[in-house]
Amino acid sequence: MERIAQHKILVAGNSFEQCCDRxxxxxxxxxxxxxxxxxxxxxxxxxxxDADFFPELKKAEQKNQLTINSLIDELESAGINRIGDLRSKDPGYSSKVFHILAHLLDGFIGIDSYFYSIESDSHRLSDQARSQLQSAPDKYWLIHLDCYSELPEEAGVLHM
Structure with a gap:
């Protein structure tokens, strides 16, 4: 198996075990x-x-923002500088980049999501969500996941 993603998941619960289960x-x-x-x-x-909770949360959100910035840079290098530029683009790589960017902005989790809040179905916290978190930090955990998939050449052998 190969690690293909890592996620930091913000979740609320009464215990670490309950949060992991969620x-x-x-x-x-x-x-x-x-x-x-x-x-x-x-x-x-x-x-x-924990003293390191909010700094780790900030780093996780920033990592998503770096991915967003990189995707925007890719679109701009492909000549997409305004949303209207998408009208004249052929399907292909640029539309896939836009698709990934849209998911990071709209809340659908994907393999490219580093930080994700289950509580707000989002890749970054709103001011309201951050305020709720700060008023009851003992309810929240930032869960780190390493996610694996079978290598493509192994998958065919294992499932025949």
Missing amino acids: VRKFFDLTSLVIYDCIQVIDELCHHGP
Whole structure:
């Protein structure tokens, strides 16, 4: 198996175990991303009251923003500088880049999502969500996931 993604998932619950269960259930029920194996890396998870929670949350949100900025740069290098420029673009790579960008802006989790909040179905926190988090940090966990899939050459052998 090969690690193909890492996610930092913000989730609320009464305990670390309950939060991990909610995260696993979320991935079990979503059809947007499918992994063969999801591992919670305990030592990279952070609880709301911990001193490193908010700095880690900020880093995770910033990593998504860097991905967004990179996708916008790719679109601009393809000659898409305004939304209207999409009218004249042929289907292909540029439309795929736009599709990924749209998901990072609209809240659908994908393999490119680094930070994701289950609580608000988003890749960044609104001021209201951040205020709720700050008023009750003990309810929140930032769960780190390493996500794996079978290598394509192994998948055919294993499923025949």
